[in-house]
Amino acid sequence: MRRYLAGRLLQALGVVVFVTTLTFVLIHLAPGDPIGQALQGPNVTEAVRNEWRAAYGLDRPLPEQYLRWVASAARGQFGYSFSQHRPVRDVLAESLPRTLLLSSIAILFSFGLGIGVGLLQAERPRGARDRWLGRVLLLLYSVPDFWLALMVLILFAYRLPLFPAGGLHDSVTYAYMSPTGQLLDRIKHLVLPVLTLTMLSTASIARYQRSALVAVLRTDWMRTALAKGLSWRQAVRQHAFRNALLPTITLFSLTVPTFAAGAIFVEMVFSWPGMGFNTVHAIAARDYPLVTSGVLVSSVIVVITALLADIAVAAADPRVRLS
Amino acid sequence: MTPPLLEIDNLRTWFYTDSGVARSVDGVSMRVDAGETLGVVGESGCGKSVTALSILRLIRAPGRIEPGSAIRFEGKDLLTLAEADIRHVRGNRIAMVFQEPMTALNPVFTVGDQIAEVARIHTDMSRKEAAAKAVEMLRLVGIPDPERRATEYPHQLSGGMRQRIVIAMALVMNPALLIADEPTTALDVTIQAQILELLADLTRRLGTSILLITHDLGVVAENCTRVIVMYAGEVVEEATTSDLFRHAHHPYTEGLLGAMPRVGGHAERLATIPGTVPAPTNWPAGCRFRERCEYAWERCEQEHPPLYQIGEGHVSRCHLAVEPERRANRHVPIAAQVGAGAA
Ligand SMILES: Nc1ncnc2c1ncn2[C@@H]1O[C@H](COP(=O)(O)OP(=O)(O)O)[C@@H](O)[C@H]1O
Ligand SMILES: [Mg+2]
Numbered sequence: 001m002r003r004y005l006a007g008r009l010l011q012a013l014g015v016v017v018f019v020t021t022l023t024f025v026l027i028h029l030a031p032g033d034p035i036g037q038a039l040q041g042p043n044v045t046e047a048v049r050n051e052w053r054a055a056y057g058l059d060r061p062l063p064e065q066y067l068r069w070v071a072s073a074a075r076g077q078f079g080y081s082f083s084q085h086r087p088v089r090d091v092l093a094e095s096l097p098r099t100l101l102l103s104s105i106a107i108l109f110s111f112g113l114g115i116g117v118g119l120l121q122a123e124r125p126r127g128a129r130d131r132w133l134g135r136v137l138l139l140l141y142s143v144p145d146f147w148l149a150l151m152v153l154i155l156f157a158y159r160l161p162l163f164p165a166g167g168l169h170d171s172v173t174y175a176y177m178s179p180t181g182q183l184l185d186r187i188k189h190l191v192l193p194v195l196t197l198t199m200l201s202t203a204s205i206a207r208y209q210r211s212a213l214v215a216v217l218r219t220d221w222m223r224t225a226l227a228k229g230l231s232w233r234q235a236v237r238q239h240a241f242r243n244a245l246l247p248t249i250t251l252f253s254l255t256v257p258t259f260a261a262g263a264i265f266v267e268m269v270f271s272w273p274g275m276g277f278n279t280v281h282a283i284a285a286r287d288y289p290l291v292t293s294g295v296l297v298s299s300v301i302v303v304i305t306a307l308l309a310d311i312a313v314a315a316a317d318p319r320v321r322l323s
Numbered sequence: 324m325t326p327p328l329l330e331i332d333n334l335r336t337w338f339y340t341d342s343g344v345a346r347s348v349d350g351v352s353m354r355v356d357a358g359e360t361l362g363v364v365g366e367s368g369c370g371k372s373v374t375a376l377s378i379l380r381l382i383r384a385p386g387r388i389e390p391g392s393a394i395r396f397e398g399k400d401l402l403t404l405a406e407a408d409i410r411h412v413r414g415n416r417i418a419m420v421f422q423e424p425m426t427a428l429n430p431v432f433t434v435g436d437q438i439a440e441v442a443r444i445h446t447d448m449s450r451k452e453a454a455a456k457a458v459e460m461l462r463l464v465g466i467p468d469p470e471r472r473a474t475e476y477p478h479q480l481s482g483g484m485r486q487r488i489v490i491a492m493a494l495v496m497n498p499a500l501l502i503a504d505e506p507t508t509a510l511d512v513t514i515q516a517q518i519l520e521l522l523a524d525l526t527r528r529l530g531t532s533i534l535l536i537t538h539d540l541g542v543v544a545e546n547c548t549r550v551i552v553m554y555a556g557e558v559v560e561e562a563t564t565s566d567l568f569r570h571a572h573h574p575y576t577e578g579l580l581g582a583m584p585r586v587g588g589h590a591e592r593l594a595t596i597p598g599t600v601p602a603p604t605n606w607p608a609g610c611r612f613r614e615r616c617e618y619a620w621e622r623c624e625q626e627h628p629p630l631y632q633i634g635e636g637h638v639s640r641c642h643l644a645v646e647p648e649r650r651a652n653r654h655v656p657i658a659a660q661v662g663a664g665a666a
Pocket of ligand 1: 338340347365366367368369370371373374383384386410418602603
């Protein structure tokens, strides 16, 4: 078990290093640079820009810049954001909690819903309930992500203006609300992004849970459970479910990156100023420090979550735990 | 005369598969008396397990127990009981031990919990009392250090141990009938003997009747008072064990006896019955054993043999009962002739 953990940790570290290095290289290779983007005025000569480039060390060879960046990132110094004119650390401290809030609620909902729907389907495989739920899931599953997000926006923010179209809270009236009013306003702003993100992932989780359960229903020990005198429903919920949950925890570790990616464009569509939103804007501004640090922090979180999920699987399965 | 504990009457369990209707159990009748151990033998695919599962109504789609079948137990027809009532029978009045101890236990629960669960289902014992009961059962089936073993998971135990666990689970409620479906087939020979001895000892002490399914006539000889021989979804012979071993009537039974390794026997090749059990979707007309039989004649092709009474408590599904002179006319069975089946 200890050796397994050490191995996984090393692997996780490798992923983080790879992803951040790749990001660093790609964003530097992209045409343009932060100075060019920030100092665009016709009165600024190239000589002035070069001065600034030298001041920020952007004129050094790429490997050197990379090593410098690694050295300071390792000390927790993420540099200064060119586009937002404040320390990257401040930008991250503000946007990370927003993304975590959005995606953790969506993860909670989609796993709760997905597992529940999968169970309802598997209780009577090929029954009417299973078939209907299966059709709905298939529809959700095959709809393009982007289209779904836009549809949600159009339907529930414009056609039926039930919820705000975007943002964290109401930009005008928020400051004048009572604490309860502010909370409600924030919740209202969360609904559509959470709904979209949840719809996007529930289908695959439910399909996965259903097939894991159905596979388990045919096992000998399910027959033993019935022969003991349990009802079908009890046997499914007490015996099969517990076993079929194991692959679903694994699925969790696999879907964390998907959530991270999904969060990016949901944040874009619903103008949710989180990590994804900020990173996309930072890329456009060639804000090297913000892009690389944002990717570094996100990849660390994704990798840690996946690692925790793997440990959870190991802890939940006695065959793994005790070997 | 007291009525039998279990009486199966014309049981037909059919599976509606894509390749046709599999008549896996096709009109089986048998009885188990209180306190006796009845053996059921037959090659793989003869319908033994399906019969066992039918008793507790554990047959799942596409399988179905056909109308006209009846299974009487303790004065009730199990086939017409309400779902809640058959659950009260399962694990409580009739318990089962399955063939595969490796897969019969749920891998994510401790064995103690799995044994205790039976008590929790059928009594109002508290969690703690049920756990104590589980330990007591583990001790009963001869598992050393039962307190510790109760907290272990199936994968931590050997096959023989697991089968003891399954037996412990089956005996928690002190059932009237134990159905043991090839309980030792998956185990080493030495462990086999231990498990069978354990079963015999416990059930004798508890007064449990056993329906012992096996394909090993040696197991029958040592454990059973009476035997049913099944072939192709039917009972083909029924007799007391001593009768069967001394005066087997059905050619299939003769074949099974001939295929039996004998203690102290020379290392001759065991006689085997040529051919295989036909597919249940397509039972042959007439006698279902005909193509593998050394005595078969025209009648066997045309007329499905009924169960002939050939002695006190001895029946056989073979026309030899009415034309015994045909026994002199032995020949090579169709299944063994050149060009038939395996060429
Ligand atoms: N669920 C099922 N679906 C289709 N056919 C089945 C099913 N279960 C059993 N059978 C068929 O019924 C026949 C008898 O099986 P079984 O009772 O398991 O034989 P055995 O005597 O070896 O225990 C076999 O031919 C098997 O293929
Ligand atoms: Mg069998």
